[in-house]
Amino acid sequence: MDWNVVAQYLPLFEKAAWLTLRLGLAGIALAIVIGLVCALVQYYKVSVLRRVVGFYIQLSRNTPLLVQLFFIYYGLPKIGIRTDAAVCGIAGLAFLGGSYMVEAFRSGLESIEPIQTESAYSLGMDRMQTMRYVILPQAMSTSVPAFVANVIFLLKETSVFSAISLMDLMFTAKDLIGLYYKTTESLFLLVVFYLLILLPVSLLGSLLERRLRYAGFGA
Amino acid sequence: MAEPILTVEHLVKGYGENTVLDDVSFSVRPGEVVVVVGPSGCGKSTLLRCINALEPTQSGRVRLGNETVAYGGKGLTSLRQRIGMVFQSYELFPHLTVLDNVMLAPLKVAKRPKDEVQKEAEALLDRVNLLNKARSYPRELSGGQKQRVAIVRALAMHPEILLFDEVTAALDPEMVREVLDVMLDLAKQGRTMIIVTHEMQFARAIADRVIFLDGGKIVEESTPEAFFDHPKTERAQKFLRTFTFDSVK
Numbered sequence: 001m002d003w004n005v006v007a008q009y010l011p012l013f014e015k016a017a018w019l020t021l022r023l024g025l026a027g028i029a030l031a032i033v034i035g036l037v038c039a040l041v042q043y044y045k046v047s048v049l050r051r052v053v054g055f056y057i058q059l060s061r062n063t064p065l066l067v068q069l070f071f072i073y074y075g076l077p078k079i080g081i082r083t084d085a086a087v088c089g090i091a092g093l094a095f096l097g098g099s100y101m102v103e104a105f106r107s108g109l110e111s112i113e114p115i116q117t118e119s120a121y122s123l124g125m126d127r128m129q130t131m132r133y134v135i136l137p138q139a140m141s142t143s144v145p146a147f148v149a150n151v152i153f154l155l156k157e158t159s160v161f162s163a164i165s166l167m168d169l170m171f172t173a174k175d176l177i178g179l180y181y182k183t184t185e186s187l188f189l190l191v192v193f194y195l196l197i198l199l200p201v202s203l204l205g206s207l208l209e210r211r212l213r214y215a216g217f218g219a
Numbered sequence: 220m221a222e223p224i225l226t227v228e229h230l231v232k233g234y235g236e237n238t239v240l241d242d243v244s245f246s247v248r249p250g251e252v253v254v255v256v257g258p259s260g261c262g263k264s265t266l267l268r269c270i271n272a273l274e275p276t277q278s279g280r281v282r283l284g285n286e287t288v289a290y291g292g293k294g295l296t297s298l299r300q301r302i303g304m305v306f307q308s309y310e311l312f313p314h315l316t317v318l319d320n321v322m323l324a325p326l327k328v329a330k331r332p333k334d335e336v337q338k339e340a341e342a343l344l345d346r347v348n349l350l351n352k353a354r355s356y357p358r359e360l361s362g363g364q365k366q367r368v369a370i371v372r373a374l375a376m377h378p379e380i381l382l383f384d385e386v387t388a389a390l391d392p393e394m395v396r397e398v399l400d401v402m403l404d405l406a407k408q409g410r411t412m413i414i415v416t417h418e419m420q421f422a423r424a425i426a427d428r429v430i431f432l433d434g435g436k437i438v439e440e441s442t443p444e445a446f447f448d449h450p451k452t453e454r455a456q457k458f459l460r461t462f463t464f465d466s467v468k
Contacts, residue, residue, distance in 0.1 A: 118273050119310035123324035123376055124300030133327055137314045 005185040009176060013189045016172040021197055023086060023166065024158045027093025028151055034094060035101020040131075042102070043109045053102070060099035066160045068092045073164040089161045093154055100150045108143030109135065141212040148205030155198055169193050221248050224411055225270070225380055230279035232262075232269055232435075239265045241435040242279070247380065250409040254422040254443070257432035258458055263415040264307075266432065267382045270413070271304050283379070300328060303373030303381040307388050309365040311357040311372070317344065318353040321372045329376060336375070343371045347401050363394030367401055374405075381405070383414040399425075419462050423447050431455050 038053045060068075069092040073085065083091075112135050120130040162171035173190040177183050223246035232240040239262045247253050255263050268274045270281050275290040282288070288298045311320050321340040325331050344350045347367040357365055366386055373381060383402065387395040399421050405412065406425050416422055422429060422443065429446040431439040431454075439446060439455050450456045 115306065115308065115310055116312070118268075119304075119306060119312075121273060121296075122271055122299060122302070122304035122306075123372070124296050124328045125324060126296045129327055133323060134312055138312075141314065 001184045001188060002182070005182050006189060009182070009185060009189055012172050012176070013169065013193050016167055016169045017193045017197060019166065020155075020158050020161070020168040020193075023089045023161060023168070024093065024155045024197075027090045027158075028097055028154050030090065030094035031097025031101050031150075031154065034098030035105050038098065038102040039105035039109060042106055057099040057102055060095055065092060065096045065157050066163055068095055069160060069164050085164050085166050088164055089158070089166050093157065096157065097150065097154045100153065101147070104143045104146035104150055105139065107146065108139035108141075111142045112138050144205075144209050144212050148202075148209065151205070152198060152201055155201065156194070159194075221250075223248050224284065225413075226282040227266075227270065228280050228282065230266070230269060230281065231277045232265060232274065233277055239435050240269065240276070243432075243435070243437055244279075245430060245437065245440065247411060247413060249379075249411055251427045252406050252410075252412045252414065252425050253428050253430060254414045254416060254426035255430045255432055256416065256419070256422055256458075257438075258461075261432045262435040263432055264384050267304070267384045267413065267415055270382060271299060271302055296328070300324075300376050301379045303376060303378030305366070305369050305373055305381070305383045305386050307385040309357070309362070309369045309389075311365055311368055313357050316354050316356055317349065317360070317368050320357070320368060321375050324372070325375050340371070340375055343374055344368075346404075347371055361394060362390045363397045366390065366394075366398045370398075370401055370405075380411040380413065383412060383416070385415050385417065387416065387418060419447070419459070431458070433458070 038056070041049045041053050069088060072083075072092050072095075073088045076082070116134060116138070117130055120134040125133070158168060159170040161168045162174060165171070167175075169190055173186045176186045226246040228244055230240050230243040231238070243262075243266060245253070255266065257263050265274065269276050269290075270288065272281070272288050272290045272292065272295055280287050280289065283298055283301060286294065286298060288295070288302070311317075312323065315323060318337070318340055321344065322333075322336050325336040325340070326333060341350055341353060344353055347370065349364060349367055349371070352360060352364060352368075357368070360368065369386075386402075387398050390398065395418065399418065402412070402414070402421075403425055414422070414425065424443075426443040429439075429441060429443050430437055431446065431450075431452075433454050438452050439450065441451075445451075446455065447459065450459055
């Protein structure tokens with residue numbers, strides 16, 4: 001391995017890493033919102049929406065992200081919806097991640113005994129207050145392990161963004177290998193940068209899990 | 220005689236074929252302690268849950284003052300604020316400290332100022348000898364302590380009437396007493412209460428009136444002395460016999 005090449009490529013990978021991180025976090029943030037809304041729809045058994053959510057989950061979980069991205073990137077423009085690649089990437093990740101987040105949140109919500117809700121109701125709380133102050137904080141802390149696993153999974157999934165010509169880490173590595181045949185250096189940097197992004201997330205995740213084992217958020 | 224605080228009128232409640240409450244009517248006057256006893260599955264707990272509109276009923280109604288407490292009805296949350304409930308399984312909020320458990324509803328529901336709520340919460344906790352546990356989490360408490368916190372939490376909302384649903388049934392015998400003592404203290408303060416319990420000695424000591432529920436119907440309703448010493452019906456006699464033992468020596 002030529003360390004000069006590594007040093008030379010470093011800025012390119014750094015730039016790509018920021019893109020990966022930016023798109024990844026944006027997609028995950030959206031996935032959290034989708035997941036939470038859908039989990040609440042299922043928890044409250046909202047009649048029609050519940051079926052829509054069920055269909056979405058099946059569609060999202062049982063198709064590969066690459067296919068979803070192609071659909072958004074190449075398919076949607078055919079019906080007049082044209083967006084740039086970054087938005088497509090974020091949308092795709094949110095579409096995939098949403099369904100995984102639903103499952104994480106739903107299992108958390110379902111782990112709370114219904115009598116906790118009744119206990120809150122008997123104090124005069126309405127549905128919103130009960131959800132916000134009693135159910136959600138407990139459900140969230142139960143969801144943390146699955147949630148952290150999802151975040152890591154989704155950050156890794158961003159590697160298929162290169163297929164819609166987003167210059168993320170994967171794209172950069174493939175590009176450099178294709179242009180200059182510096183395979184070893186490129187792959188080395190690729191691994192290093194993915195670890196740089198994901199290790200802190202993993203560590204933060206296990207820290208969070210340990211802290212929230214008993215208490216909930218807002219405790 | 221004072222107007223009743225709470226009136227239950229011809230309450231009927233069933234799950235499918237199974238009738239749990241069958242035309243139950245009674246009323247509770249201010250300061251009165253009504254104890255509901257009866258065999259398992261007689262509908263005692265369901266009765267309390269219906270009073271609080273935690274469950275729908277088929278017919279009849281529950282009135283609190285001049286207002287109707289109905290499942291899914293209008294103004295239910297404000298009516299429930301006036302009815303305190305304590306559950307068998309405590310149902311403290313595990314993610315909140317003891318103090319926050321007590322303060323949550325007064326702050327977020329009644330929207331009272333924090334200083335005042337905290338002062339009152341601490342005074343109430345002190346009264347049940349748990350001020351030193353104010354910063355603890357429920358998981359750090361014994362069952363008896365948890366139940367006393369649950370009572371305090373209900374009191375902090377200044378309810379007009381308190382419902383107790385077999386609050387000592389899940390407790391070890393030595394912890395039953397500390398909870399019952401708190402309830403006796405509340406009775407002495409003139410609190411209006413409906414108590415479902417299997418502690419017959421306690422029922423006799425605290426009740427102004429005993430309601431014997433069997434098969435979803437009120438079978439007897441009388442003073443504790445009359446009920447425990449001279450039960451009128453065969454069913455009540457049989458029920459009370461289950462609490463006494465003949466010596467085998």
